[in-house]
Amino acid sequence: MARTLTPVVPAAENISSGETHWASRVTYVDARRWAFRVSVSVSVRVPGRIPSMRYFKSDNTASVSREILDAIAACNTGVALAYGADRWSDSLDEVFGRFFETKVRVFTVSSGTAANALALATLCPPWGTVLTHAEAHIERDECGAPEFFTGGAKLSLVGGEGAKFTAADLEARLAWFDPHVHGVQPRVLSITQATERGAVYSVAETRALAKIAHDRGMSVHVDGARFANALVALDCSPAELTWKAGVNVLSFGVIKNGGMNAEALVFFDADRVADFEFRRKRAGQLACKGRYAAVQLIAYLESGIWKRNAERANRLAARIAAAAPQCLSVPCVTNQVFMKLGNERIAALSKEFGFYPWGPAGSGEARFVCSWDTPEEDVDALCAALATAET
Numbered sequence: 001m002a003r004t005l006t007p008v009v010p011a012a013e014n015i016s017s018g019e020t021h022w023a024s025r026v027t028y029v030d031a032r033r034w035a036f037r038v039s040v041s042v043s044v045r046v047p048g049r050i051p052s053m054r055y056f057k058s059d060n061t062a063s064v065s066r067e068i069l070d071a072i073a074a075c076n077t078g079v080a081l082a083y084g085a086d087r088w089s090d091s092l093d094e095v096f097g098r099f100f101e102t103k104v105r106v107f108t109v110s111s112g113t114a115a116n117a118l119a120l121a122t123l124c125p126p127w128g129t130v131l132t133h134a135e136a137h138i139e140r141d142e143c144g145a146p147e148f149f150t151g152g153a154k155l156s157l158v159g160g161e162g163a164k165f166t167a168a169d170l171e172a173r174l175a176w177f178d179p180h181v182h183g184v185q186p187r188v189l190s191i192t193q194a195t196e197r198g199a200v201y202s203v204a205e206t207r208a209l210a211k212i213a214h215d216r217g218m219s220v221h222v223d224g225a226r227f228a229n230a231l232v233a234l235d236c237s238p239a240e241l242t243w244k245a246g247v248n249v250l251s252f253g254v255i256k257n258g259g260m261n262a263e264a265l266v267f268f269d270a271d272r273v274a275d276f277e278f279r280r281k282r283a284g285q286l287a288c289k290g291r292y293a294a295v296q297l298i299a300y301l302e303s304g305i306w307k308r309n310a311e312r313a314n315r316l317a318a319r320i321a322a323a324a325p326q327c328l329s330v331p332c333v334t335n336q337v338f339m340k341l342g343n344e345r346i347a348a349l350s351k352e353f354g355f356y357p358w359g360p361a362g363s364g365e366a367r368f369v370c371s372w373d374t375p376e377e378d379v380d381a382l383c384a385a386l387a388t389a390e391t
């Protein structure tokens with residue numbers, strides 16, 4: 001007797017233009033006295049775009065910039081040594097060194113979670129603790145990867161508006177730790193640029209936080225999944241916002257802002273690299289065909305798309321914020337917009353726009369994110385829909 005399970009096809013609201021979706025069909029075959037299972041993967045091509053769905057869910061739904069694709073194609077000839085020994089990987093320290101105006105060590109990884117978790121593992125012993133915001137991606141959205149890769153180091157949370165904390169907030173939290181054997185010891189400060197609510201730490205704020213951390217012997221890590229958006233918003237140099245302000249390690253996001261599948265982990269002090277390379281290999285993050293990751297990072301900086309793409313995403317978000325400023329729950333500074341719209345309005349908007357309700361369930365808050373390739377007409381449509389919103 002054969003039993004066929006219906007293929008799982010994604011819900012229409014999650015499908016956009018020309019995507020290919022994989023569904024699996026499983027057939028169980030009973031062959032006399034023993035049973036075996038056949039698993040078949042089928043590809044379902046979904047034609048055309050769902051006309052009414054306009055996407056503001058995240059910047060990681062964006063496509064890959066032409067400059068990145070061209071760079072991948074250009075390096076795609078002949079042999080290149082594996083595991084980061086190719087000439088593109090070799091040049092990363094120099095290329096990023098020019099960008100940051102100092103000597104750096106740069107490594108590729110394939111996701112922001114890997115960059116954060118491996119950076120923290122390198123900086124924090126298992127008995128240490130990482131001071132971070134309660135809404136930080138490393139706390140809420142990495143499935144415990146920082147704890148796993150550090151060997152169990154604790155995250156100690158700090159509060160503050162806009163997923164951002166002040167020097168006073170940090171001092172107050174640090175006052176709880178004693179240098180005795182019974183408690184975990186503060187070893188790392190991790191802040192996010194731009195924050196999970198689209199805010200930025202200014203150069204002065206970064207410097208003040210880093211000084212507190214360094215005075216306690218802690219390292220300073222920045223989750224820069226949207227670092228380019230923060231740089232553009234602050235109109236400062238990459239050096240000013242990082243090592244000159246006391247940052248030791250930066251998870252430099254590329255994927256959300258036009259990249260494909262490579263992020264950079266930037267160490268501003270060679271000493272802090274320590275055993276990172278072994279950790280990266282052990283985590284399965286040392287790409288064998290490393291050139292394809294390295295060229296993405298090089299193209300990202302050298303073509304200038306880090307800036308162009310972030311400028312466009314920030315500008316589009318500012319337009320959305322301006323359409324209903326009375327609804328903003330936090331100021332819009334980068335490419336994310338947070339609005340208190342109420343549950344009914346969220347339900348109505350969801351019919352035409354893809355976005356996430358934000359905060360605790362039923363809070364009536366929504367998040368809209370613009371990316372480098374968000375269509376202008378989608379922003380027009382959202383602005384028009386929001387223009388009728390009440391407070």
Ligand SMILES: Cc1ncc(COP(=O)(O)O)c(C=O)c1O
Nearest residue numbers: 111112113114137192196223225
């Ligand atoms: C603040 C922040 N950090 C890091 C990441 C990286 O996550 P991923 O592992 O999905 O690349 C994200 C992605 O949403 C993020 O928003």
